[in-house]
Amino acid sequence: MDFLKELGIEQENSGAYNGEWLTCSGELLESVNPATGEVIAAVRQASLAEYEACLGAAQEAFLRWRATPAPARGEIVRKAGNAIRDKKDALGRLITLEMGKILQEGWGEVQEAIDIADFAVGQSRMLYGLSMHSERPGHAMREQWHPLGTVGCITAFNFPMAVWAWNSMLALICGDPILWKPSSETPLCAIGLTNAVRGVFEAEGFGALIPLVVGPPGSIGQTMLEDPRLPLVSFTGSSAVGRKVAATVAGRFGRSILELGGNNAVVLMEDADLDMAIPAIVFGSVGTAGQRCTSTRRILVHEAIRANVEERLVRAYEQVPIGDPSDPKTLCGPLINPKAIASMQKALERAKELGGEVLCGGGTLDGQGNFVKPAIVRAQNEWDVVQEETFAPILYTVGFRDVEDAIAKHNAVPQGLSSSMFTLNMRDAERFLSAAGSDCGIANVNIGTSGAEIGGAFGGEKETGGGRESGSDAWKAYMRRQTNTVNWSTDMPLAQGIQFG
DSSP states (O other): OHHHHHTTOOSEEESEESSSBOOOOSOEEEEEOTTTOOEEEEEEOOOHHHHHHHHHHHHHHHHHHTTSOHHHHHHHHHHHHHHHHHTHHHHHHHHHHHTOOOHHHHHHHHHHHHHHHHHHHHHTTOOOOEEEOOSSTTEEEEEEEEEOOOEEEEOOSSSTTHHHHHHHHHHHHTTOOEEEEOOTTOHHHHHHHHHHHHHHHHHTTOGGGSOEEOOOIIIIIHHHHHOTTOSEEEEESOHHHHHHHHHHHHHTTOEEEEEOOOOEEEEEOTTOOHHHHHHHHHHHHHGGGGOSTTOEEEEEEETTTHHHHHHHHHHHHHTOOBSOTTSTTOSBOOOSSHHHHHHHHHHHHHHHHTTOEEEEOOOBOSSSSOOBOOEEEEOOTTSHHHHSOOSSSEEEEEEESSHHHHHHHHHOSSEESEEEEEOSOHHHHHHHHSTTSOOSSEEEESSOSSOOOTTSEEOOEETTOSOOEESTTGGGGGEEEEEEEEEOSSOOOOGGGOOOO
8 A cells, every 4th residue: 555655654663662663572463454354454552661761752852942943833833734645645545545434524623633734833822921010010921832842642533633732732842841651552653653644753852752652551651640750641531541540630730621522412403404414413423433522422412303313314324335445436444443343232232121122233244344333222311321422323312391401401411522502593593602512622513522623622622632733722731821020120029918027
């Protein structure tokens, strides 16, 4: 495959980069194509010795990088974004090969990385602080932001490139190196993306700003969580693991950005435009084979239109082409591994035990690969299986009576990432977006739950973790705040009018 050569992927690859590719001493990790079960290539994983070499180099580079003016840092990030743009086709195809997304989604993910680089370039000139009036005469007060230090970034398989870019492009313009530990399911994506941009940083003498460490979660990942040299760790994964991440990092007074589970719902009011809603629901639930954190997992539908909605969704699901994700006609690729298939089947069995009716799908496809048929299940919102996130294409339909019932059921799950309401009623729409409406970090009207733009801060509440990445003022997480007071008078007054001495 020519695109593998273009990205420097070999049959056996190093799993550690710190400005140069290191000779690793860890076990061999094979990367498997989820569509065929075939081994693509192997990666020699990093040991703790290589981890130390990578973090040590990043720490040295930080001392020089933090002294580089932010707009100059932005210029290097601009070049990195262009390097990704030059390799967009190859990088997108690599995502499709190793993760299983269809080509359109693979290219779309790479475009996210390009977009956040463009965003970060502008942000590099807008790391604004504040000026404040002092209560003491002859004094000036201001607030400014400084680089934080080396950032740890632990990413999941489902967005093997974009999430690193969300974190790294902002961290870099803020003056921070970023140490990346990718998912063991998608190490080649991390190697390919590192190869795409490393020339930019190496040319400036800053290759160590983007160290990569491929290694087991139990050794490399745990070490990152416990390492006081990483003042911030960004983690994307399940809520169960995120709870341990939060406790470990907080235990050493570090910061964490947590992007965890979602149980995202679309609310269909009685007046919903179904010609818009049905395609949005199908993409949200079937796209990436239900393996997005923003995947649509619940449909809360007004009882007056429930039968019609379910009938239309079943017809749409029956038309979804499932198969080879590199085929332009395919809309649903494979799950990441056999464990994901087992998890889906377990959830479906539990739903049926509780009285759920499987309206369509749920089975597996014959032949190689981790292919399943996306399922629609009539369910009750309070069932344990509906309350949990199953990382697979299962869509639960739940009825409601009125807008109060809809919002109550919408919020009655532990997760709080993305949400959507389809309605033509302004009052219902604004209520959904109000403080008494959706309790999610993302709330949409007349669009689906998937497909966040980089301009807005991405993240959620409750068991989703509360973290924010990407746009808006998410850059502040990668910096430390400092309040300054300057006395330019000849007196020494104390605050609050205190007299001393």
